[in-house]
Amino acid sequence: MSASSYLPPPQVPDANWALFLDIDGTLLEHAEHPDAVVVGERLRTLLVELETKLDGALAFITGRSISVADRLFKPLRLRAAGLYGLEHRLEMNGPVLAASEPADIAALAQEIEAELGVANVYVERKGPILAIHTRAAPHLLPRATQLVEEALKHLPKGYRVLAGNAGVELMPLQAAKGAAIRRFMDLPAFVGKQPIFLGDDTSDEPGFDTVNEMGGLSVRIGPPRQTSARYALSSVDQALAWLAESTGQKGDARWSSLSA
Structure with missing residues (x-):
């Protein structure tokens, strides 16, 4: 990975592009607790305008469950x-192909919550993914990481640990x-369109790599x-202002603070 070519993006293409959007840290500011974020009406309107402009070639690519995104x-x-990517909704308003929580992940979540849950650490159970959020208690990130790395040794093969900016996740x-x-x-x-992916965290790097390979x-x-x-x-x-400009709106550096 390199930061040497870390440049402001060019103007969004007028047509023939597909848009993929992370949610937290990209469309919404991070909060100490994932449930504390708020979506304003202006953002909803922007997403509808983008979806219409792109003839449906827009999708969330998120670590949240689709049910939470819908809420x-x-x-x-x-x-x-x-x-x-463990669950999908391939059509707007369509059914969700969902993932369930294995028993060993459920048991691990209970163990970690018993130790860290009393210290402002939020243990989020997302089906087969276990996310430990330490934004409200950053000093406990090393301990949270140690717990999931130790658990990895005892789980069935096929899991990995992913470190984030303010937490750690265990996932297939x-x-x-x-x-x-x-x-x-x-x-x-989406076929034949140029992909554009916006993300903010280490978990978005595979998406960046894929879009780069596709010439997006x-x-x-x-x-x-x-x-x-x-x-x-x-x-x-800046991300919201850049997206808004693609729909013909004037950019505003205070976009998200005005979006409620």
């Missing part, structure tokens, strides 16, 4: 890959945002760091 963006039920190997993007790119609404635009949101993304926008506000 956040209600009444919208957009195309989405949830749980890093097949959970990868790049694979989710490839699945959508085979659908009629990979855009990382947030302050500079080592990344495979070829372009950058410094904040959620």
Whole structure:
């Protein structure tokens, strides 16, 4: 990964592009607890306008479950890959192909919550994925990481540990945002279009790699760091303003603060 080519993205193409969007840290500011984020009406309207402009070639690519994304963006039920691609909704308002929680992951979640849950650490159970959020208690990130790495030794093969900016996750190997993007790119609404993927975290790197291989635009949101993304926008506000400009709206550096 390199930060040497970390440049502001070019103007969004006028046509023939497909848009893939992470949610937290990309469309919404991070909060100490994942349930504390708020989606404003202006953002919902922007997503509807983008989906219409792109003739349906828009999808969330998120670590959240699709059910949670639906709750956040209600009444919208957009195309989405949830749980890093372990569940999908391939058509707007269509059915969700969901993933269930294995018994060993459920037991591990209870053990970790018993130790860290009393210290403002949020243990999120997302089917086969276990996410430990330490944004409210950053000093406990090393301990959370140690717990999931130790658990990995005793779980069936096929799991991996993924470190994030403010937490750590345990997930199946097949959970990868790049694979989710490839699945959508085979659908009629996406075929032949240039992919654009916006994300902010280490879990988005496989998506950046995939979009780069396809000749698309990979855009990382947030302050500079080592990344495979070829372009950058410094904040959620800038990301939303950039997307809004593609629909003909005037960019506004305070976009997300005005979106409620």
